[in-house]
Amino acid sequence: MIGRHSPSTRARDADRAAVRARLDAAYADGQLSGAEHEVRDARAGAADTLGELDELVADLQASPGAAAAARVRAWGPWVFAGAVVTAAVVAGVATFRWVRADPPPAGAQQALYLDPAALRPVVVPTPSLVTRAGLEQYRADHLAAFGNTLVDKVDFFEQHASITRSVPDVPDRMVSYTYRGGFDPDHAPRTRAVDTPVVDLATLDVDEIARYVAGAPQSVGVPDGTVGHISVGFSYDQPSVRIFVRNTAGETGFLEVTPQGELIELHRFENRGTR
Incomplete structure (x- = not known):
């Protein structure tokens, strides 16, 4: 380059x-x-x-x-x-302002848009995995498949999820799976550090996460954007949930919260204008 x-x-x-x-x-x-x-x-x-x-x-x-x-x-x-x-690349170029909240600074929560209507149950045959119903269905399927709700990391998209977790009863081996209603391993088991931190999806407050998802486009300054990706894993030595927003112009932003819904970081989109 x-x-x-x-x-x-x-x-x-x-x-x-x-x-x-x-x-x-x-x-x-x-x-x-x-x-x-x-x-x-x-x-x-x-x-x-x-x-x-x-x-x-x-x-x-x-x-x-x-x-x-x-x-x-x-x-x-x-x-x-x-x-x-x-x-694709557009004429407007973006930069991001980092707002740390550990604990959240005064007024940080007021900068977030949280939609109470997001708590209404969603009843669809195959819900998007970036909705409350989709997260709940995934968690139930994960428990049924593995006997627990532990993951090293999981990335939720609308139609599928990518999961990495230890092999059951073999903590020094890990396998990645693709989920589309069932779990398909992507490769043979690989070496894994036995002290790899894990996230228990049972601690995920899906009601709070649904509220953040509904308000995320406004919160990150991309009001015409959509949430197409939620990442659950470890960040800054603690479990975290990252909610990513993108629109058709390529403008992006994301926010990060704990599994219980406490704000960690807010990454807003800022357009600096054309060059």
Whole structure:
């Protein structure tokens, strides 16, 4: 990415598009989790210099199809990298303001939009996994499949979930699964640190999470956005739930709460205008 230029060289829209395409390809071939892809993609869209962009892909292997994906990023409003669909580069460039809340600063909760109507039960045959009904159904299916509700990490999308957890009764081995009503292992067991922190999904307050999901677009400054990804795992040495928002223009933001619904961080979208 840097080549003959210095890390402080200003990045072009084409440079940002190329990096975001590499991130798409890395997610599609399993190098990045859903949460990692969301965060890096947002940082790539906001990067000002080649050095910032280079940091986002320095640890990635080259992925087949990344160059073609970069061309699509530059040509049109959508890119398809494997099963990944992301918004293209737009003229407005974003940066994010970090609001730490440990404990939440005065007024931080007032900045959040929480919709009481989100507590109404949702009754559908196959609910989206980023809704209250979907989270509850997943938790019940997980308990039935594994006998407990423990995970190392789980990423919920509308139609599927990606799960990593230890092999039952073998704490030094882990397996990743894809959930679509059932659990399909993605690969053979791999080595796992026996002291890997786990999250108990039984502690997830789905009522509170549903309220955050309903208000997330307004909370992160993307009112026309939608929540298409919820990530549950460990962050800053504590269990956390990250709720990601995106709109069709590629504007993104996310908020992070504890499983019980206490605010940890709020990452708002801010448009700095055109270049």
